[in-house]
Amino acid sequence: VMGVSQDSDFTLSTELTYVPLKMALEQAVEAAYRNRPDLFGRQFDIKLQKELLTIARSRYWPTISGYYDNTWSKPDPHSSTKIEWGKAWQAGLAATFPIFDGFAREGEIIAQKARLKQTQIDLIDATLSFRV
Numbered sequence: 783v784m785g786v787s788q789d790s791d792f793t794l795s796t797e798l799t800y801v802p803l804k805m806a807l808e809q810a811v812e813a814a815y816r817n818r819p820d821l822f823g824r825q826f827d828i829k830l831q832k833e834l835l836t837i838a839r840s841r842y843w844p845t846i847s848g849y850y851d852n853t854w855s856k857p858d859p860h861s862s863t864k865i866e867w868g869k870a871w872q873a874g875l876a877a878t879f880p881i882f883d884g885f886a887r888e889g890e891i892i893a894q895k896a897r898l899k900q901t902q903i904d905l906i907d908a909t910l911s912f913r914v
Contacts, residue, residue, distance in 0.1 A: 824905040831901045835894040841887045844879040 805813075815821075851872045853859055858868025880887070 818908075820908055821905070824901065824908050827901045828898070828905060831894065831898040835891070835898055838887070838890045838894045841880065841890070844877055846875065846877045848875045849873065 849872075853870045854867060855870075856865065856867045858864040858866055859870040860868060
């Protein structure tokens with residue numbers, strides 16, 4: 783295993799000692815509560831859900847996108863009878879404004895609000911389960 787012979791001898795370089803930590807129960811409980819990774823995860827879930835709700839609300843705004851294309855080709859892209867290198871380019875903008883989508887945006891916002899409320903309840907539940 784890992785290139786080490788199982789028959790090799792070894793000696794310990796230092797001795798492992800146990801030093802008991804003296805701490806009041808209230809301090810230990812408070813330290814354990816502050817350092818709970820599940821609470822950090824729940825708080826992160828709430829931040830994430832708020833961002834998802836913001837994204838769902840942003841679907842009411844128009845979308846603007848742009849493009850650019852630059853082409854070098856042989857034969858010339860403007861005249862296929864010329865057997866020479868030529869270049870062509872295109873650029874453009876497109877804007878879309880959602881008018882009606884069958885209430886999909888509103889339904890998504892309602893769903894994201896419900897998910898946010900559920901993650902907040904999960905955080906409260908995790909907090910209270912520790913104290914019991």
